[in-house]
Amino acid sequence: MHVKTLAAALSAAAIMAPASLLAQPTNNFTLVQGKTASMGKLVAAANGQTVYALLTDSQKADEKAAALAACDKACQSQFTPVKAVGAKPQGWLLAQGLVGAVKRADGTLQATFNGLPLYTFADDQAAGDVNGQGFNKVAYVVSTVGKLNTAAPKQAQAAVPAAKTVAPVDAALFELGKEKYAATCSGCHGPNGEGAFGAALKGNKMIANDDAFIKQILVGSGDMPSFAPMLADADVAAIATFARNAWGNKLGGITVDQVKKLR
Numbered sequence: 001m002h003v004k005t006l007a008a009a010l011s012a013a014a015i016m017a018p019a020s021l022l023a024q025p026t027n028n029f030t031l032v033q034g035k036t037a038s039m040g041k042l043v044a045a046a047n048g049q050t051v052y053a054l055l056t057d058s059q060k061a062d063e064k065a066a067a068l069a070a071c072d073k074a075c076q077s078q079f080t081p082v083k084a085v086g087a088k089p090q091g092w093l094l095a096q097g098l099v100g101a102v103k104r105a106d107g108t109l110q111a112t113f114n115g116l117p118l119y120t121f122a123d124d125q126a127a128g129d130v131n132g133q134g135f136n137k138v139a140y141v142v143s144t145v146g147k148l149n150t151a152a153p154k155q156a157q158a159a160v161p162a163a164k165t166v167a168p169v170d171a172a173l174f175e176l177g178k179e180k181y182a183a184t185c186s187g188c189h190g191p192n193g194e195g196a197f198g199a200a201l202k203g204n205k206m207i208a209n210d211d212a213f214i215k216q217i218l219v220g221s222g223d224m225p226s227f228a229p230m231l232a233d234a235d236v237a238a239i240a241t242f243a244r245n246a247w248g249n250k251l252g253g254i255t256v257d258q259v260k261k262l263r
């Protein structure tokens with residue numbers, strides 16, 4: 001039996017243990033197997049940063065010409081060659097035969113995978129970021145079998161916001177509120193809630209908070225007087241209901257009971 005390299009032994013171990021359970025290697029490795037939510041498994045630098053192959057290095061003349069036209073010096077400077085560690089760079093959980101290096105013009109060794117020179121991207125901050133994917137149609141992540149993966153990153157599943165149910169709007173309260181608002185509030189907050197001496201109530205987030213809005217009317221604040229003495233509970237509920245559902249606001253009704261509790 002011939003002596004296996006450490007990397008080869010670790011590659012075998014990968015079959016039994018998911019990569020995420022293994023400690024990240026700290027030295028000797030140039031490349032590692034990375035796993036991202038949006039692109040799946042790919043080749044990464046030892047620190048976990050995603051690496052890319054650039055079509056500016058392509059062997060195909062037309063591909064290379066198009067890439068050079070699409071990615072000028074400034075664009076290319078976003079990509080930093082991955083330095084190979086040692087003349088025979090190693091890969092963690094990667095097919096060792098595909099890990100290699102190429103000598104750059106400045107004499108340094110750049111890591112390659114399946115012959116593709118590798119780069120990291122300036123805007124990738126954390127391990128697993130793939131912000132360089134498809135950059136100027138020039139940069140692509142590299143699969144663990146050494147092929148360019150030109151797929152678009154899968155969008156992270158947007159959390160579906162729970163449909164926000166707003167309280168029903170009592171039509172009679174709304175009508176009363178329209179009248180009361182005009183008589184009591186419009187002088188300072190504008191006939192259309194656009195704001196004047198007082199803040200705009202159209203599109204105002206504060207009034208989405210039931211209790212805070214009711215309290216504001218009952219108690220007032222700063223230069224806004226307390227309206228508790230002059231408005232009945234039904235008037236306050238009516239004004240609040242109106243303001244929360246007029247001028248494009250869609251914040252739902254306020255009940256007389258809610259006002260009674262806070263009075």
Ligand code: HEC
Pocket residue numbers: 181184185186187188189197198199201204206207213216217221222223224225227239240243
């Ligand atoms: C005399 C003028 C005046 C009147 C009348 C008035 N307000 Fe105000 N309102 C203000 C001022 C000034 C403020 C800012 C208070 C502060 O800085 O604490 C304010 C603040 C508010 C706020 C808080 C806005 C925010 O973004 O924090 C709400 C809500 C509000 N008023 C609703 C009403 C309603 C409803 C009425 C009618 C019942 C009303 N106001 C009547 C002057 C007035």
